[in-house]
Amino acid sequence: MEFELTSELINEIVFSMEDQNEFYLLDSCGPVLLKKTEVSNPDSDRYYSLPVWDSISGFKLMEQFVTALKNALVADKLRNILSSGKGVFRNFKNVLKEYPEIEKQWFSFKEQKMKQVILSWYNDLRDFWGLEHLGFEPEENSELVQDDFVFRSFQEADRNTLRASVDSAVRDINENYKGESGSVLALLWEKQREFENDKKSVILICESVSEDFVGFAAASYFDEKGDCRQAVLVTSFLILPQFRGLGLGTELLRKTLQELKEKDVKKVFFTDLLIPDFFYSVLVREGFSRIGSIFFIDL
Template sequence: MTFELTKSLIEDIIFSMEDQDGEFALDASQGCVISLDSMLQSEIEELDENDSLYSLPLWTSNDGFEIMEDFAESVRIPKVRSELEQVLSNGRGVFRNYKNLLNKYPHIEKQFHTFKEKKMRAVVLDWYNSLRESWGLEKLNQDFDDYDDLIQQDFEFIPYNQTKDYDCILAEAKKIAEEIKEDFTGEAAKAIAHFWLRRFELESGDSKQLPFLGIVARTTAEDFAGLLLFSDCSSFAKKVVALTAIFVNQNFRGLGIARELFSRGISYLKSSGIQSIIIADSALPDFLEPLIARCGFEKKGSFYVLEKADI
């Protein structure tokens, strides 16, 4: 007997797969997961004889541990990744300790649950496609990845406000400068951090008077998460802006905030009448080059340019 794999059914299957204490199966006649623990043996046999009963995908604690390992490797924040890997290497109480550590980083925790759910949905889909093959049906290609984006739920993206945001942005920029120092030694570390701030015009006392346009990302609790900032060039080139700074708070990296900042920033600049966006090669981290290429920027010499027709 065939059945349709719906989003709600996937959720029920995953929930039951993780319950290591009970025995469950899918009743195709009802299109739902049932507990075999509460059924008589004769009832189970009847369903089985009618081809209505299907065993759920096999899922063990080893599978759960493997997901935790894979997720730890994917975390881009070195401090958090190191802590997760340390928990995994300790052995005893690993599942509880892993959960407790994630509780310290709410946004990383949400990222883990999304990662885990996607992996488990893939297992369910493989299982369902095996059944479809036995029914003589084609496999499904959909991945049911229609859950709300965590970024949309947990972050707000608002236009940069010079009066409200400047002091916070300057403080965050100085934190980034301290991070930069860790990659160098001695006087060179100080000089490079100083150059980073000066390059973004954020160390000068006059910078507070400079005209900026941009987008600030904050959590729903108003914590700073990231910034995309452009300098207004209207004094010598009307309707043109140049990238001043792009950075994401260390606690929120790896969530796609930089991508969202660029997407929203370009739309915001377009609505503000901007016709050209310029990014100096030296102002752009290497890992962002693929992102701005997808946004339509074209490299010309040592600059990336997005013209009016592409904005």
């Protein structure tokens, strides 16, 4: 017996699939979900079993999420939990609670994947009914950035926070690149930051809606009066580790370029020192060209 798969019904099916203590059937006459123990004739054509969803399914879903997660810090923690073999589900949730924005990603990821499972199940039924398949439209994560984060100009009250974030980043550089290499890279960045000027540089702050510092970008002029007066160098570009993988770096870059364009800047240079490997594709996608190890863009 045919039934329509509404968004409300999908949510009810997801809830029932996750309930590992009961077995549910879908009564197509409703459609409504019923516990199998409440149905007198479960073999009737009006009832349909839900997609299979057990602890193995949940574990595989967590593995998929960790594989896709771009935040290396959190991904490593979650990967260690998955390989521990003890208290996996509980510990997985506990780690996510430490990183609320990643936790939101997880809920969105899980919901989307489970909806795909349900749609595949429903399309199998539509095959049986002789109907065409329904398509699936993936949800965008951009709403998370727009709703939960703010991008604004630098204020004097931000000075100490920025200094602390830079100091922390320098420590990370020294930890990741031991010995002289770390010292040289940290010094190069400090030298690069000498171009920065609170009153003349374009500095954008990224923060959560609860006003927690997330990251910042600073673009500084080479020479305000000479031939380079319409060119800037991105002297700082930083997203805190716990907020990486949410698309905030891309959005911070776009906001910075937008503000620079409004200030009649014509060229933006982005040195290799500030660019992790995964961010190269973002720069190219936003229109940057590469000269050696330096990126620039014409605005």
